[in-house]
Amino acid sequence: MSYSSHYSLSLLLLAAIALLACDEVRSEPTLGGSASSAGTKASEQTSPASTDLGGSNSRADNKPAPKAPLRPAEADKGVFSELDPKVQLAFPTWLAKRDVTVVDPPGDGSLFAYIDGTPVALAHAQMGGAKAIAGWAKNDVDQDGIPNALDILIGAKKTALNGAKYQGGYKGLDYPGGDVPRTEGVCTDMVIRAVRNAGIDLQKELHEDIEASPKSYPMVEKPDPNIDQRRVKTILPYFERHWQKLGTDPKADALAKDGAMWAPGDVVFMNTMRDERPDHVGIISDTLGKSGLPLVINNWSDGYHTQAMDLLKFVPVTHRFRVPSQKLEALGGLDEALKDYKISLPQKHKQVILVQTGSASSSRGTLRRFRRTEDGWQQVGELVDVRLGAAGLGEGRGLYDFDAGDLEAKKEGDKRSPAGVFGLGTAFGTVEKPYEGDWPWRSVDARDRWVDDPTSPHYNTWQRVGADGKEGDWKSAEKLAMYRLGLVVEHNTKDVKKGAGSAIFLHTFAVGEGATLGCTSTKQAALVELLGWLDLKDEPMLVQVAL
Secondary structure, rough: OOOHHHHHHHHHHHHHHHHHHHHHHOOOOOOOOOOHHHEEEHHHHOOOOOOOOOHHHHHOOOOOOOOOOOOOOOOOOOOOHHHHHOOOOOOOOOOOOOOOEEEOOOOOOOEEEEEEEEEEEEEEHOOOOOOEEOOOOHOOOOOOOOHHHHHHHHHHHHHHHHHHOOOOOOOOOOOOOOOOOOEEEOOHHHHHHHOOOOOOOHHHHHHHHHOOHHHHHHOOOOOOOOHHHHHHHHHHHHHHHHHHEEEEOHHHHHOOOOOOOOOOOOOOEEEEOOOOOOEEEEEEEEOOOOOEEEEEOOOOOOOOOOOOEOOOOOEEEEEEEEEOOOEEEHOOOHHHHHHOOOOOOOOOOOOOEEEEEEEOOOOEEEEEEEEEEEEEEEEEEEEEEOEEEEEOOEEOOEEEEEOOOOOOEEOOOOOOEEEEEEEEEEEOOOOOOOOOOOOEEEOOOOOOOOOOOOOOOOOOEEEEEOOOOOOOOOEEEEEEOOOOOEEEEEOOOOOOOOOOOOOOOOEEOOOOOOOOOEEEEEEEEHHHHHHOOHHHOOOEEEEEEEO
16 A cells, blocks of 8 residues: 555545544533534533433443532632532543442532542542541642542543634743644643643643753753643653553543543543554543444544544544552551551560451552551551452451441352451461561461361361371461462451451462452562561561451
């Protein structure tokens, strides 16, 4: 095929995509329209036709998304403030089956719906008990009471309401906070405005990053804050260096996948010409298109204006990023977790390992260490990431009672990690003892087993087979030599209940750092540090709960 033929086909493809997108955008809560309306003033455009979360945006299983408030109670501090009353938010229907944590930040403002530690929508009290978060300000750069990711979404929706026509060209800009006239812009200008709505100035951030690390920007001969942030190829390294990088395959059945979900406010880089590098950028909206995939708020090309379009099915995504934030689990302390789950720890326990997930169904969480002092519980060391059971959490059988709510009881083989309050047993591994300190240690080899057969009288106990390798009175048992380094979690070890779960350990990551079958895993360095910290006389405990 000749170059001219290939080029013509590419243009036809882009035109077809644009026409499909303009048809779809009529149902988007942010405003779209056809190319012919590009010159229409925002004040003359039609207001959103519907805030219904069902209809063509419903999931295939017909489970409706929660009815969320349309706009925050707080006054947004961002761009185009006169458009704030016209912004309408929706709960992303593709996340309707995920567990939602309702977060109540300080003050009398809005509640927010979080999934896996990411804000995805506004919330109301009927969605569930609200969690009070003391350290909220760390995830709200402009301090307007709206978390950064939703602030970016609101900013994107305001750029669509503003409806700037696509128009490029070099212009001299103020610095910092510079912008082209609001009636015009390219795809990057739309993202700059949306991100600035959260208090993040990409012009300034990028310019300072180029000067700090010029080798990361080989395409920049001389830094120029008038144009650098307006070029897709130049802003990409900034996002790669400073934002959370996520998967790029927007399959409808994977939009809500644990650890890889697509969330409103995500920034997507796209490849419209099918070559090796991205040439377009936009922001994920909170509404599905007819394709069954989220709409992308963007400024498409000549003849168009900023709007939401149904692009993901037709245009490859090369990169996806989420604004960096402190994990939601880290915004509260141990005291909040103990209070939420009505856990009372006797004074003799002076060390606690707190593992928290963003929701009961999540396999991703964080681990923090706490020591009891005269001033209360104080965190020791840094937060570390952990993986839990692929099915999330189930009610465990530990040392002390806790309010399990509607958690299902942990069962053998359910791929859930036990939630509750647990003592800690012996550390073990195939390596030499890797830590100093008095915590019990036992080396393991090919003869060590942990019995997981509920029919065996040795169920949920550590056993050792004979030199001949002959198994005992069990049909199945874990070979402990499969773990390089582990720590026994005393779930269901006292008054053992058959079938309630066995062989629960805190151990090192397996290959790929994936979800476990019910244990809790982390990096080896973090586990070695933890084992060296444990002190027998302080009777440490593991508290493992959802946020």
